[in-house]
Amino acid sequence: MLTADAYVEKNFELWPGVLRLAASGAAAHAAIEAGIDAARETAASLIADADLVARGSLDMLPRGLAARAIPDVARGLMQALGAVQMPPLLVALPGAVCDVALAAMRGTGVDFATATLGDALAFHLEAGVSFPLLPSMPLVLGEFTRALGGGIEGGVALAGQGCVFPTSGIADGVIVQGKSAALAAIVASTIADSMTSPGLKPRRSRIVDPLVVHAWEGRIIADAPGLIPPEEIWEGLSKGMKRASVLREKRLLRAAAFALKGRGRTLGPIDGDRLVRFGVSEWR
Numbered sequence: 001m002l003t004a005d006a007y008v009e010k011n012f013e014l015w016p017g018v019l020r021l022a023a024s025g026a027a028a029h030a031a032i033e034a035g036i037d038a039a040r041e042t043a044a045s046l047i048a049d050a051d052l053v054a055r056g057s058l059d060m061l062p063r064g065l066a067a068r069a070i071p072d073v074a075r076g077l078m079q080a081l082g083a084v085q086m087p088p089l090l091v092a093l094p095g096a097v098c099d100v101a102l103a104a105m106r107g108t109g110v111d112f113a114t115a116t117l118g119d120a121l122a123f124h125l126e127a128g129v130s131f132p133l134l135p136s137m138p139l140v141l142g143e144f145t146r147a148l149g150g151g152i153e154g155g156v157a158l159a160g161q162g163c164v165f166p167t168s169g170i171a172d173g174v175i176v177q178g179k180s181a182a183l184a185a186i187v188a189s190t191i192a193d194s195m196t197s198p199g200l201k202p203r204r205s206r207i208v209d210p211l212v213v214h215a216w217e218g219r220i221i222a223d224a225p226g227l228i229p230p231e232e233i234w235e236g237l238s239k240g241m242k243r244a245s246v247l248r249e250k251r252l253l254r255a256a257a258f259a260l261k262g263r264g265r266t267l268g269p270i271d272g273d274r275l276v277r278f279g280v281s282e283w284r
Contacts, residue, residue, distance in 0.1 A: 007112065008032050009136055012039040015046055016094060016118050016164055016209065020136050021101060024129075025111030035115060038104035042066050042097055047211075054090050054215040066096035066182075073182045077190065080250040087189035088215035091165045095120035095157055095181030102181075115181075119158040119165075119188075121145065122181040139277045144175050147274040148255060155181030159188035160259075165212065166203065166221040169195035170228070170236055173259045173278060176244075177268075178252060187253050194243040195236040195260065197228060228261055237265045237284075 049067035101115035102122035178184035255268030264280035272283035
């Protein structure tokens with residue numbers, strides 16, 4: 001299997017950070033420029049669209065392609081979860097931006113392409129090409145995607161303590177692969193939110209981003225947990241596995257890994273021992 005080692009990269013600043021694009025193959029430069037053009041178009045209405053998304057209504061009429069995809073993603077998750085509280089829809093927006101950029105890049109016939117924003121990544125790999133570990137990419141996202149193997153595409157996203165968006169659970173990290181980065185982001189968040197503990201403490205530190213403040217208004221945001229008894233660690237991981245298993249049966253995710261206090265669980269075609277940067281010393 002060939003590694004996409006001759007790649008081109010370019011960045012574009014937009015909320016909530018920096019969109020990082022990478023591509024390889026004969027069409028790499030054309031793919032990057034197509035991705036940048038899509039990013040510019042998205043950026044023109046992104047903040048206004050993010051404000052609509054933060055309100056949590058599925059009846060919104062955003063201007064940009066990225067935000068327009070979120071109601072359909074959310075409805076699919078709502079049908080799978082039933083009465084369970086959904087995470088704020090805003091968690092899916094960075095992933096949706098990545099999906100839009102990747103779609104533009106794929107239209108050039110590129111062999112390998114990625115778009116990363118915040119804790120979400122959209123990727124495309126032609127058969128016979130393996131995923132390179134790019135220095136500019138968040139290491140956990142890249143390592144997880146490499147562990148999935150080649151000849152696949154879709155999205156990967158990370159949620160939990162220390163991520164861009166807050167969580168109602170205690171998970172150090174939940175990483176998911178789905179059909180799109182937007183879907184992976186909202187699925188990872190709902191799994192992270194399910195991993196609660198009896199000793200959960202509400203977060204007291206101030207959130208700076210006004211969009212996040214608006215989207216999480218009235219919700220419990222968990223503070224990073226201190227010491228947790230081993231039985232509560234495994235119980236929290238089991239809660240995450242239970243929710244993830246339901247979502248995998250509904251084909252809303254293909255693979256997932258969860259980490260909490262040095263312990264972890266995996267679901268689907270992923271080898272936990274290859275996730276060195278996930279900080280887990282014991283998998284079950």
